[in-house]
Amino acid sequence: MSQPDPVAFVDLTVSLRLHGAPDDETVAGLARAAAVGGVGVAVVGVEGSALVDGPTVSAAVGALRAARALGVHLIPALTPVRGPGALADLRAAERAWREADAGDGGHGGHGGDVTMVWRLTEPTDDALLLRRIGDLARARGALVVLPSVDRSLSLGAVAVEGPVATRLGLSAMPEAAEAIGIARIVEVARLTGARFLVSGVFTAAGAALIADNAHLGVHGVVQAAHVLLDETALLKMPYDTRVLQTPPLPTAASREALLAAVKRGDLMLSSGHRHVPKRERDLEMNRASPGGTSLASSRRLLGAVLSPAELTLAASTGPAALLRCAPVLTATSAASMATVDDDLSILVSSLVPELPA
Amino acid sequence: MVDSATAGRVLMDHDDVRRVVARLAHEVNDALRAAQRGPLGLDPSRLAIVGIRTGGAHLAHRLAEQLGIVMGRVPEVGVLDITLYRDDVLSGASMPTLKGTEIDFDVEGRPIVLVDDVLFTGRTIRAALDALLDVGRPSCVLLGVLVDRGLRELPIAASFVGRAVETTRDERVDVHLVEEGAASDQVVVRVARDRRRP
Amino acid sequence: MTRQQQVLSMPHLLGIEGMTRDDAVLILDTARSFVEVNSRQLKKVPALRGRLVALLFFENSTRTRLSFELAAKRLSADTLNFSASGSSVQKGETLSDTARNIEAMGPDLVVVRHEASGAPWHLSRVMSGAIANAGDGQHEHPTQALLDAFTLLSRWKRTAAEGLEGKTVCIVGDISRSRVARSNMLLLKLLGARVRVAGPATMLPAALADVYGVDVFDDVDDALFSGNGIDAVMMLRIQKERAARAVMGSDDDYALGYGLHRERFERLLGRHDDIVVMHPGPINRGVEIDAAVADSSSSVILEQTENGVAVRMAVLYLLAVGQARADVGSAE
Numbered sequence: 105m106s107q108p109d110p111v112a113f114v115d116l117t118v119s120l121r122l123h124g125a126p127d128d129e130t131v132a133g134l135a136r137a138a139a140v141g142g143v144g145v146a147v148v149g150v151e152g153s154a155l156v157d158g159p160t161v162s163a164a165v166g167a168l169r170a171a172r173a174l175g176v177h178l179i180p181a182l183t184p185v186r187g188p189g190a191l192a193d194l195r196a197a198e199r200a201w202r203e204a205d206a207g208d209g210g211h212g213g214h215g216g217d218v219t220m221v222w223r224l225t226e227p228t229d230d231a232l233l234l235r236r237i238g239d240l241a242r243a244r245g246a247l248v249v250l251p252s253v254d255r256s257l258s259l260g261a262v263a264v265e266g267p268v269a270t271r272l273g274l275s276a277m278p279e280a281a282e283a284i285g286i287a288r289i290v291e292v293a294r295l296t297g298a299r300f301l302v303s304g305v306f307t308a309a310g311a312a313l314i315a316d317n318a319h320l321g322v323h324g325v326v327q328a329a330h331v332l333l334d335e336t337a338l339l340k341m342p343y344d345t346r347v348l349q350t351p352p353l354p355t356a357a358s359r360e361a362l363l364a365a366v367k368r369g370d371l372m373l374s375s376g377h378r379h380v381p382k383r384e385r386d387l388e389m390n391r392a393s394p395g396g397t398s399l400a401s402s403r404r405l406l407g408a409v410l411s412p413a414e415l416t417l418a419a420s421t422g423p424a425a426l427l428r429c430a431p432v433l434t435a436t437s438a439a440s441m442a443t444v445d446d447d448l449s450i451l452v453s454s455l456v457p458e459l460p461a
Numbered sequence: 462m463v464d465s466a467t468a469g470r471v472l473m474d475h476d477d478v479r480r481v482v483a484r485l486a487h488e489v490n491d492a493l494r495a496a497q498r499g500p501l502g503l504d505p506s507r508l509a510i511v512g513i514r515t516g517g518a519h520l521a522h523r524l525a526e527q528l529g530i531v532m533g534r535v536p537e538v539g540v541l542d543i544t545l546y547r548d549d550v551l552s553g554a555s556m557p558t559l560k561g562t563e564i565d566f567d568v569e570g571r572p573i574v575l576v577d578d579v580l581f582t583g584r585t586i587r588a589a590l591d592a593l594l595d596v597g598r599p600s601c602v603l604l605g606v607l608v609d610r611g612l613r614e615l616p617i618a619a620s621f622v623g624r625a626v627e628t629t630r631d632e633r634v635d636v637h638l639v640e641e642g643a644a645s646d647q648v649v650v651r652v653a654r655d656r657r658r659p
Numbered sequence: 660m661t662r663q664q665q666v667l668s669m670p671h672l673l674g675i676e677g678m679t680r681d682d683a684v685l686i687l688d689t690a691r692s693f694v695e696v697n698s699r700q701l702k703k704v705p706a707l708r709g710r711l712v713a714l715l716f717f718e719n720s721t722r723t724r725l726s727f728e729l730a731a732k733r734l735s736a737d738t739l740n741f742s743a744s745g746s747s748v749q750k751g752e753t754l755s756d757t758a759r760n761i762e763a764m765g766p767d768l769v770v771v772r773h774e775a776s777g778a779p780w781h782l783s784r785v786m787s788g789a790i791a792n793a794g795d796g797q798h799e800h801p802t803q804a805l806l807d808a809f810t811l812l813s814r815w816k817r818t819a820a821e822g823l824e825g826k827t828v829c830i831v832g833d834i835s836r837s838r839v840a841r842s843n844m845l846l847l848k849l850l851g852a853r854v855r856v857a858g859p860a861t862m863l864p865a866a867l868a869d870v871y872g873v874d875v876f877d878d879v880d881d882a883l884f885s886g887n888g889i890d891a892v893m894m895l896r897i898q899k900e901r902a903a904r905a906v907m908g909s910d911d912d913y914a915l916g917y918g919l920h921r922e923r924f925e926r927l928l929g930r931h932d933d934i935v936v937m938h939p940g941p942i943n944r945g946v947e948i949d950a951a952v953a954d955s956s957s958s959v960i961l962e963q964t965e966n967g968v969a970v971r972m973a974v975l976y977l978l979a980v981g982q983a984r985a986d987v988g989s990a991e
Binding site for chain 2: 983
Binding site: 265267269270271273274342343386387388389390391 | 777866
């Protein structure tokens with residue numbers, strides 16, 4: 105990268121996998137990918153780590169602070185356990201976060217105004233739990249990121265119901281699973297006044313629901329793959345796990361609607377970055393892990409379907425406004441990439457609370 | 462496969478083929494009568510003819526018809542498909558279509574005359590013997606061929622030979638029969654480029 | 660005289676999808692020769708001698724596995740058996756790992772049954788042998804469809820080239836979860852038949868008519884009797900656990916609504932005295948079909964099983980021929 109781009113991407117859904125295994129991603133690797141892709145700020149959910157108790161949060165803050173030296177601001181998304189225990193986890197996390205961050209201007213050092221982000225990784229059909237989380241988020245000023253689909257309709261599905269899934273014999277969910285899920289989120293937003301970010305919108309109906317309810321604080325983000333590909337990719341590359349996405353690739357009609365919504369500014373864009381090690385790719389469709397486009401390549405790919413102005417709104421200024429942060433790529437990032445020492449790879453794991461030197 | 466070869470020399474024409482088949486029928490009949498009195502104790506009335514697809518099959522029917530005239534009784538005719546028994550069954554460069562064996566009678570203890578159009582290296586006959594013996598256990602197997610072109614690679618000999626001719630390796634012997642759509646029966650020797658083993 | 664195709668147009672048998680009509684005719688014609696082999700006392704030919712056939716059955720299946728094993732042995736092939744239970748799969752070994760381990764033994768042909776749709780595709784990327792799909796998830800079960808078609812052609816005394824034009828076949832049951840139904844819909848259409856499918860609405864997947872070109876009914880009597888009626892009916896096995904999932908009612912509800920019980924069968928017989936009744940097996944007697952119906956002279960269920968071996972011999976033989984041809988081609 106010769107000239108750092110002054111307007112950086114703000115990527116709302118990035119997943120970092122840390123299980124202590126050698127082929128999982130490191131924070132440094134993630135930061136490097138971000139810099140290559142022109143991403144200045146990324147909301148990072150750490151998979152497999154709850155990031156909720158004191159020691160874990162401290163370690164996280166420290167590691168993510170170190171990542172700033174690499175030129176990328178990583179905002180951690182606090183990820184509670186699934187189910188009713190989520191509430192207790194979030195309370196504990198939020199408290200631990202404030203304590204750990206107090207000496208550094210708040211929230212990993214970005215400045216006290218940057219939104220705290222909570223992320224539910226799995227869909228829920230428990231409206232009462234959603235309401236309670238909403239109430240807490242409203243009180244604490246957090247942004248709740250959650251999947252769009254209803255859990256009971258989407259369980260086990262790897263494709264959208266329709267001719268493609270029928271031909272390939274794949275487990276499928278109806279498009280209605282998203283409409284039902286988002287309708288639930290909309291009503292909880294209305295009840296609680298909390299801000300919700302629906303991640304991975306993949307249907308036309310879902311896009312319309314979000315467009316209609318932005319005034320309630322409901323926002324939506326589409327992953328790059330879902331404006332670039334539709335489900336016919338499954339037919340072109342049958343049973344190839346690289347086309348496996350969560351949520352599933354959209355129908356052709358939905359893809360057009362999603363792209364239109366992004367161009368209008370009704371939906372934002374993210375990479376959906378998710379590193380999938382080969383051992384999880386090399387499985388049958390119903391067991392393989394879904395991936396996403398990477399931080400490094402999303403911008404370039406999206407440039408093929410969106411104008412620079414549309415891309416800036418959807419992937420930079422829009423998300424930046426939501427997070428209340430500045431969409432800036434620090435000028436030193438290119439230089440710091442050159443001096444990155446591989447030993448600086450830092451693993452944050454709920455099992456390893458202490459920071460390596 | 463087969464190249465557009467030279468016209469070649471006609472070894473046998475329509476009348477030749479007819480005469481030869483009639484003569485072979487007499488030979489078969491004589492041989493069986495002699496054998497009946499001999500150590501094998503064959504029963505000529507149990508004779509059956511088995512032709513090897515595809516040329517041998519048509520000739521088998523013709524031979525049976527002629528034997529009907531000679532013996533007063535038309536022997537049963539079966540057809541043998543040796544595709545699955547060829548020693549080059551999977552690796553052969555040419556792949557005859559599998560049409561199947563049709564032998565509707567019991568071969569147990571019966572004298573069988575195996576019929577083929579051209580006897581060459583003997584590998585086809587070797588495969589045919591395996592195929593036939595998998596169907597059942599005849600009392601004996603005698604071989605009748607329209608043309609013996611020599612160049613044997615296995616110890617196989619025909620008891621009844623229509624016409625013997627010396628050929629070279631780069632020649633091929635084609636038998637054209639009216640049952641397969643030829644205008645008239647003909648046996649032609651041509652120079653060939655392919656290395657198909659009959 | 661048309662030059663008949665001698666080799667399949669594809670190196671694997673992954674499904675009926677992608678198969679040409681010539682391919683289907685070649686397999687069915689070849690199967691006829693193997694019926695003759697199977698009628699002899701010595702049911703063996705040396706065609707696949709020296710070849711290794713690996714049977715990878717990750718899903719429990721005695722019938723299909725035995726059928727394939729018998730087919731391989733009658734072709735004089737060596738067989739290698741792998742079944743999921745009590746093996747390393749239970750210790751968490753992936754399909755790819757298992758495939759690589761078996762690949763080390765150099766099988767020429769691999770027969771695979773797996774509960775995940777697309778597993779044979781997966782294997783074809785890891786293994787070098789020719790793959791035959793013995794059933795993958797809800798996707799396809801091509802040899803079942805082939806033996807079903809073979810049985811119908813035999814019953815109606817038609818050659819494969821003549822096909823099934825002018826005939827109407829009705830498939831009844833849980834179409835959405837049935838790979839047998841999917842393969843059959845594709846093959847029956849390929850051979851020129853008209854196809855009707857019937858089942859409770861919950862068992863009819865989306866876009867059935869569009870994807871397969873079949874007539875869809877959620878009332879089985881409509882399917883069997885409307886218009887000019889049907890020539891053959893294929894009953895699919897109802898999985899017992901369906902009732903627990905409330906996709907259909909109890910077994911009795913299903914039997915009454917959709918089963919080929921005595922009354923329905925007799926009505927069918929009255930309309931077409933030469934109706935053909937099929938079932939891929941094993942039968943749930945009294946649920947999708949009455950015992951008496953299954954044992955009647957209209958039923959070809961036993962022939963289906965017998966023909967299965969010949970059809971699978973044809974498939975293994977043709978895959979081996981195709982493989983050898985490809986080797987010869989690449990060597991030149």
